[in-house]
Amino acid sequence: MKVHPIPADVLARARALAGADEHHELHPDAPGSPLRCCLRKAAPGEPLVLFRYSPPSGRGPYEEVGPVFAHAAPCAGPDGATDLPDDLGRAPRTLRAHTAGGRIHRGETTRPHELADRVAALLDDPAVAVVQVRSASHGCFLYAVTRD
Known part of the structure; x- marks a missing residue:
């Protein structure tokens, strides 16, 4: 990922x-x-x-x-771009799987301990191009995940 x-x-x-x-x-x-x-x-x-x-x-x-x-000022960015960020994964998350054409293919809510497995499962579907990870409580975009 x-x-x-x-x-x-x-x-x-x-x-x-x-x-x-x-x-x-x-x-x-x-x-x-x-x-x-x-x-x-x-x-x-x-x-x-x-x-x-x-x-x-x-x-x-x-x-x-x-x-x-x-x-507000440039920073170094994330530590490693392959692991899901632990600091942002300690609450339920909404996952939105999108096709390459920008349509929602699937969506679900997941608990913190299931996040990596659920993102991986969504990316296993060839119709999915990207998974948006969002706050379950506020709906805000956190980050996107694609295949390696």
Whole structure:
């Protein structure tokens, strides 16, 4: 499996617009917020940007826009892109499996200890191109997973 945070170009635009409009809020301190740039939770005192994001895997009527947090300044990104982030996997998750054409093929909610197995099972289906991992409580996009 390969884990994909939000792309660098999207993060750069969001950081450049931080505080400039109602869609790019600057947050000087939001500890515990899930960061989509490095796929971990924010530590106290880390400046963040909160912005709207629509993952490219859902298109047309399946396109979803939701709030996401990232560091307000560039960071090193995630530690390793093949393991599901432990720091973001400690709560129930919604999985949305999309086809290459951007349609939802399957969806389910999973518990933390089943997350890796359920993502792998969805990716075993040849019709699935990408799995979005989302917050089960808020529906927010966390990261995408594809085959290696």
